[in-house]
Structure formats: C-alpha cells, structure tokens
Amino acid sequence: MMDLMVTPAHYVMLAAILFGLGAFGALTRRSGLMLLMCVELMLNAANLVFVAYGKQYGDTGGQVIAFFIMAIAAAEAAVGLAILIGVFRTRLNLDVDDLTSLRDEV
Amino acid sequence: MFLELTENILTTVPLSFHIFMALASFTVLGACGVAFSQNIVYSAFSLLATFAGMVGLFGFLSNDFLAIVQLMVYVGGILVVILFAVMLTNKISEVQSSNPSNNIIAGLCLMGLLLTVLVTSVFSYDWQTREPGPYEPTAAKIGDAFLGPYLINFEIAGLMLLVALLAAVVVARKEVKFIEDNEAQDKG
Numbered sequence: 430m431m432d433l434m435v436t437p438a439h440y441v442m443l444a445a446i447l448f449g450l451g452a453f454g455a456l457t458r459r460s461g462l463m464l465l466m467c468v469e470l471m472l473n474a475a476n477l478v479f480v481a482y483g484k485q486y487g488d489t490g491g492q493v494i495a496f497f498i499m500a501i502a503a504a505e506a507a508v509g510l511a512i513l514i515g516v517f518r519t520r521l522n523l524d525v526d527d528l529t530s531l532r533d534e535v
Numbered sequence: 536m537f538l539e540l541t542e543n544i545l546t547t548v549p550l551s552f553h554i555f556m557a558l559a560s561f562t563v564l565g566a567c568g569v570a571f572s573q574n575i576v577y578s579a580f581s582l583l584a585t586f587a588g589m590v591g592l593f594g595f596l597s598n599d600f601l602a603i604v605q606l607m608v609y610v611g612g613i614l615v616v617i618l619f620a621v622m623l624t625n626k627i628s629e630v631q632s633s634n635p636s637n638n639i640i641a642g643l644c645l646m647g648l649l650l651t652v653l654v655t656s657v658f659s660y661d662w663q664t665r666e667p668g669p670y671e672p673t674a675a676k677i678g679d680a681f682l683g684p685y686l687i688n689f690e691i692a693g694l695m696l697l698v699a700l701l702a703a704v705v706v707a708r709k710e711v712k713f714i715e716d717n718e719a720q721d722k723g
Binding site: 434435436437438439440441442443445446447448449450451452453454456457458459460462463465466467469470473476477480481483484489490492493495496497499500501502503504505506507508510511512513514515517523524526 | 549551552555559562563566567569570575578579582585586589592593596597598600601604605608609612613616617620621623624635636637638639641642643645646649650653654657658660662673676677679680681685688692695696699700702703704706707
C-alpha cells in the first residue's frame with residue numbers, strides 16, 4: 430500500500446526536475462537572455478526546496494531564506510539585463526558564443 | 536507496483552495529491568517550454584507559466600505571503616523586465632532562428648546525470664511525513680524573523696538591492712558614453 434500523502438520528497442523531486450531543465454537550458458542555449466531565464470528557473474527550484482523544508486519542520490527560516498533568494502534573483506536580473514543591453518548596443522546580437530574578446534588566443 | 540498505484544488512484548487518493556500533481560505538471564510543462572522552445576518569446580511566456588505554477592505551489596504549502604511576493608517580484612517585476620529586454624534586443628520577425636541552441640545531446644546527457652544524482656539522493660533518505668497543521672497566516676512570523684535573528688541579512692539584502700540597481704543604471708548607460716568618447720577620440 431503506497432502512501433500518497435504529499436511529502437517533501439515530492440517537492441524535492443519537482444525541484445530536481447526544474448533545476449535539471451534550467452541547467453539544460455543554461456548549458457545549451459546561445460542567447461544571453463535565455464541564460465538569465467534559465468538561471469531564474471534554477472533559483473526558483475532552490476526556493477521551492479527551502480519553502481518545502483520550512484513547512485515540513487515548522488520553521489520560518491525556510492521562508493526567510495526564500496525571500497532573500499528572491500531579492501538576489503531580482504538584483505541578478507537587473508544587473509544581467511543591463512549588461513546584456515550594453516552588449517547588444519556594441520555587438521547587435523546576444524549570442525554568448527561570440528563573446529570571445531577576453532579569450533586567450535593561444 | 537504500478538497496478539497498486541492505479542488502484543489507489545482510482546479508489547482512495549486525497550484531493551491534495553491531485554492538486555499537487557496538477558500544479559507540478561503545470562510548472563514542469565512551463566519549464567520544458569523554457570528549455571526546449573524554438574522561439575524566445577514563447578520561452579519567456581513559458582517562464583510566466585512556471586512562475587504561476589510556483590505561486591500555486593507556495594499557496595499549496597500555505598505560505599500566503601511568499602506566494603504574493605513571488606507573484607509581485609517574479610511575474611510583475613523580473614518577467615516584465617525580461618520581456619522588455621526580449622522585445623528590445625531580439626529580431627522577433629526571425630521566429631525560427633530567434634532562439635538557437637547547440638550541444639543538445641551533451642546537454643541532455645548532463646541533465647540526465649544531474650537528475651540521476653539528485654533523484655537517487657532523494658530516495659536514499661527516509662522522509663518523514665508530518666500531518667499538515669492548521670492554516671496560519673505567515674506574514675507576521677516572517678516580519679518577526681526579519682527584525683529578529685535575520686536582521687543583519689535583511690539590512691545587507693537591502694543594501695545589495697540598492698547597489699545592484701545603481702550598478703544596473705550605470706552599466707546600461709555607460710556603453711553609450713564609451714562609444715561617444717571613442718568617436719570623439721577618433722575624430723580628434
């Protein structure tokens with residue numbers, strides 16, 4: 430007889446799937462904007478685990494940490510998009526494979 | 536095992552499990568759209584679906600305050616800014632080539648590896664299920680925590696947001712000035 434209560438294991442599984450999809454996108458996409466979106470996806474997955482554990486153990490700390498992660502995600506999105514718009518102004522595309530100015534040509 | 540599972544689903548499955556599965560599949564579908572869509576605008580709107588699913592999951596975890604904050608910060612803030620950036624930078628008319636990706640096979644292999652590690656670590660632990668308590672509003676507790684044990688973190692987070700927004704303004708404006716300086720130097 431399987432117990433079909435929603436346990437933290439379900440939330441961790443869901444977060445693992447979300448994190449995997451975000452990591453896949455961040456590794457394969459060539460647009461800088463897609464990198465940002467996939468990083469947001471991974472941060473959301475981490476958020477979900479924090480909140481699920483906070484609920485499980487009756488601790489407010491999980492929600493507080495999730496709140497801080499949201500603040501960091503907002504800061505990251507603001508700075509990242511500013512950088513991307515700067516890159517777009519100078520290069521007229523956002524392909525991260527083309528950003529090789531700092532690469533050592535050896 | 537699967538027969539038992541289907542029997543259980545047909546007979547005695549609590550409603551909360553159905554709600555969770557619906558929210559989870561909605562969220563995962565949105566994430567799949569982000570990861571696999573060929574059009575960057577579709578990817579951005581799939582991200583909207585993912586964030587909406589997360590709002591539902593936070594609500595399902597009876598975190599009302601965090602659900603509202605998620606709605607306001609992610610959907611109302613980050614996603615709108617990302618959509619602005621998509622509309623400002625990408626050539627929307629080139630639908631087929633607006634969202635290229637490469638090394639899909641290697642990415643899928645790495646994702647499979649990561650999922651294997653995470654899932655085996657999930658199943659290697661004996662999770663204890665707690666009965667869900669009565670619903671309580673969480674905003675007051677979070678406020679107490681912010682002004683109690685997490686005061687330093689809270690202040691630093693506020694400072695970091697201020698610095699990050701100033702930095703975003705500086706970075707977004709600097710390139711124009713830099714180009715103009717270069718042109719002035721070229722002319723002079």
